[in-house]
Each structure stands twice: as structure tokens, then as C-alpha cells.
Amino acid sequence: MLRAMEMGGNASSIHAEGRAAKALLEDSRDAVARALGVIAPMVVFTSGGSEANNQTLKGAPVERLLISAIEHPSVIEAAKASGKPVELLPVTPDGVIDLDALRRLLPGPKALVSVMLANNETGVIQPLRDVVALAQAHGALVHTDAVQAFGKMPVNFGLLGVDAMTVSAHKLGGPVGAGALILRDGLAIGPLIHGGGQELRRRAGTENLPAIAGFGAATKSRIAPYINVLRDKLETIFEGAVIFGKGMPRLPNTTCFAMPGMSAEILLMAFDLEGIAVSSGSACSSGKVTRSHVLAAMGHAPKLASAAIRVSLGWDTTAEHIDHFRAVWLRLLARRKARAAA
Structure with a gap:
């Protein structure tokens, strides 16, 4: 270039x-x-x-x-x-x-x-x-x-x-x-x-x-061949969450999930503050968190579809990045439980 x-x-x-x-x-x-x-x-x-x-x-x-x-x-x-x-x-x-x-x-x-x-x-x-x-x-x-x-x-x-x-x-x-x-x-x-x-x-x-x-x-670069292993490791932490398309052939680096009761907008901000960039719905085109037309077409309820978060692993993603994501996610769950118990 x-x-x-x-x-x-x-x-x-x-x-x-x-x-x-x-x-x-x-x-x-x-x-x-x-x-x-x-x-x-x-x-x-x-x-x-x-x-x-x-x-x-x-x-x-x-x-x-x-x-x-x-x-x-x-x-x-x-x-x-x-x-x-x-x-x-x-x-x-x-x-x-x-x-x-x-x-x-x-x-x-x-x-x-x-x-x-x-x-x-x-x-x-x-x-x-x-x-x-x-x-x-x-x-x-x-x-x-x-x-x-x-x-x-x-x-x-x-x-x-x-x-x-x-x-x-x-x-x-x-x-x-x-x-x-x-x-x-x-x-x-x-x-x-x-x-x-x-x-x-x-x-x-x-x-x-x-x-x-x-x-x-x-075109000479390719995503790491083991990226699906990291993706599968990531998905083990989403207990109680819905992982969309989980049972179907998927790209090795993509996870789209929703945790009932947790707002996508709040999750986006919380992850961003921890240095983790994730996406939701049609944010790529609107700049706002909106309900995904993809999940709507799949028949998911509006409340669940608008809570969806997409995590994409890159060519340089490592196991340490997954561990960091896991730690952040567990802290977010802990805060949610504490608020619910208050």
C-alpha cells in the first residue's frame, strides 16, 4: 500500500x-x-x-x-x-x-x-x-x-x-x-x-x-486453523445463554448469543470499557443497537433478538484473549446477580 x-x-x-x-x-x-x-x-x-x-x-x-x-x-x-x-x-x-x-x-x-x-x-x-x-x-x-x-x-x-x-x-x-x-x-x-x-x-x-x-x-493471509477451538472454548462460558445457529455448520470464528434479561446496549458498553469490541444487530449500518432482521427472520422473539451480541475472533486472537473475555463476562454476571439480590 x-x-x-x-x-x-x-x-x-x-x-x-x-x-x-x-x-x-x-x-x-x-x-x-x-x-x-x-x-x-x-x-x-x-x-x-x-x-x-x-x-x-x-x-x-x-x-x-x-x-x-x-x-x-x-x-x-x-x-x-x-x-x-x-x-x-x-x-x-x-x-x-x-x-x-x-x-x-x-x-x-x-x-x-x-x-x-x-x-x-x-x-x-x-x-x-x-x-x-x-x-x-x-x-x-x-x-x-x-x-x-x-x-x-x-x-x-x-x-x-x-x-x-x-x-x-x-x-x-x-x-x-x-x-x-x-x-x-x-x-x-x-x-x-x-x-x-x-x-x-x-x-x-x-x-x-x-x-x-x-x-x-x-489474500495471502488466512485465519488461524485452530480458531474454531478458541471459539468453542469461548462458548463454554455462556451457560444459560442462547447461541444462535449453534447446531449448524458455522464460520469457525463467529458466535452470536443472547443472555435473557441482559441488554445488548449495556453489554456493548461494558465490554468496550474492558477493551473488548463486540457488535450487536445492525450496528454496522445504523450506529445504534437495533433488533436484528436476521434473528427476526429465524423466528426469535423481539426481546431476545434485540439482546443479541456478536463476537468475532480474528487472525491474531489468542487463548489469553479468550481468558480475558471469560473474566469480564463472569464479572458482568456477578454484578447482575448482585443487583437481582439487592
Whole structure:
């Protein structure tokens, strides 16, 4: 990234400085492509996952959209703004897409089915290959938002069989401000941003070279292979709590839980004061603690859903971090018991 920031050239220019910038851009494209098992021309750089999702939902050559009820807001809102008919696919109480509902909804005009690879709140991994098999039988396209999954589980575009995929740099430990839309060879998705001919005329505008260089570098990192052991150790302390999606295949680093009677907002502040950053509901988009639409779609009561906390372990999380979290959690429980007894 530092090397990219020192470059003065525009990757679209033909002078020496521009050619150097272009070489770094294409090296980064190759890195992202290799990490996902695709060829470089299939990678369209964007400003992040939200832009890639918007481009797909609005530009796909289809007549209607079928999206799961637990999608990221950038998919749900883009679908609403697309001008196409939209139908929500329900999920089971475990947070897995209802394949029978998808089977019922597929017949009809050509559709785009958008189902995330792994949920950003619960970490539940979706049966995407089953989704693809059903969609292909009806001539439908499939898009997956793999932002949460990329770097935390094996993600191979070809093996999944999807037509379009969204990924983002910052979920890998790279910089914010860089993402990518991966498109099946031969699939034309209309541009969201019009102007110059960058990204093979699929996304106009001078590329954010420093962030894209960071994206390429971040693809070489992976979350620790033993992270699920730390996640399982963490979950042993939540006695009496509800762990959402616990019985299903999940990302190895994600725990979403709620303790009945404990406010998510108070927990967020209490953990923050102890140097622990956790999230709740749709805080990433609103800046406030709100009821999770994901947990609502899973059928959880509003009171429980609005108490949910999400803990995400990173590539540098250690057993000592888990011990610190445990100590803080036990202190919070002790204070709660003391207040109840007063």
C-alpha cells in the first residue's frame, strides 16, 4: 500500500508511471483471482461489498429477484431499489435457507437468486451448492455475498457453481475501501457507475490503487486453523445463554448469543470499557443497537433478538484473549446477580 501511495501514475495512462500503476493493479487482480480459483478478467474491483452487491442486484439480466431474508442490508436495499419484483426466501429457525420455499418460488420469469455464503451475524453457512442446483434447473442465475466467508473458510468460485460473487478486503484484514465482484466468464452485468472504460467497462472511475494493493496482499493471509477451538472454548462460558445457529455448520470464528434479561446496549458498553469490541444487530449500518432482521427472520422473539451480541475472533486472537473475555463476562454476571439480590 505504501508503494502504491508513492506512485503518481494513473493505471489508465500509457506513460511509464501509468504502466507501473497498471502493473501493480493487475498483480493485485491476479492475487484475488488465484485466491478464489478464477481467472483475472473475472475480477471487477469495487469500493467494497455494498457496491458489488448493488451492481449485481440492479444490473443482472433477469426479470425478478429472489433473496434470502437474512441477507446483508446492501442486498436487501439494493433489491428494493432495483425496480424488479422481489421475493424474500424464508429461513429455518436455525438460520438456514428454506430450500423447499426456493423450489416453489423458482418457476416463472428468469430470476436472480441471492443467498450469502455465510451469515454475517450468526456465522451459519448456507447450502449454496443445493441452491445452485435448484436455480440451474430453472435457468436462474445465482449470486452469493461471500464477504463474511472469504478468508475464514475455503471459497472457490467454480466449485460453488455461482454466477456472481461479492468479496471485500477488510474482512480479510485488508483495508476498507476495496472489494470485488466476481463474474462468471461471459456473464454481462450492467455497470452501476458510468464514465470511463476502467475494469473492462464494468466499473468506471480511477481505481483506488493503494486499497486494491492492500486487498491483493491480504489474500495471502488466512485465519488461524485452530480458531474454531478458541471459539468453542469461548462458548463454554455462556451457560444459560442462547447461541444462535449453534447446531449448524458455522464460520469457525463467529458466535452470536443472547443472555435473557441482559441488554445488548449495556453489554456493548461494558465490554468496550474492558477493551473488548463486540457488535450487536445492525450496528454496522445504523450506529445504534437495533433488533436484528436476521434473528427476526429465524423466528426469535423481539426481546431476545434485540439482546443479541456478536463476537468475532480474528487472525491474531489468542487463548489469553479468550481468558480475558471469560473474566469480564463472569464479572458482568456477578454484578447482575448482585443487583437481582439487592
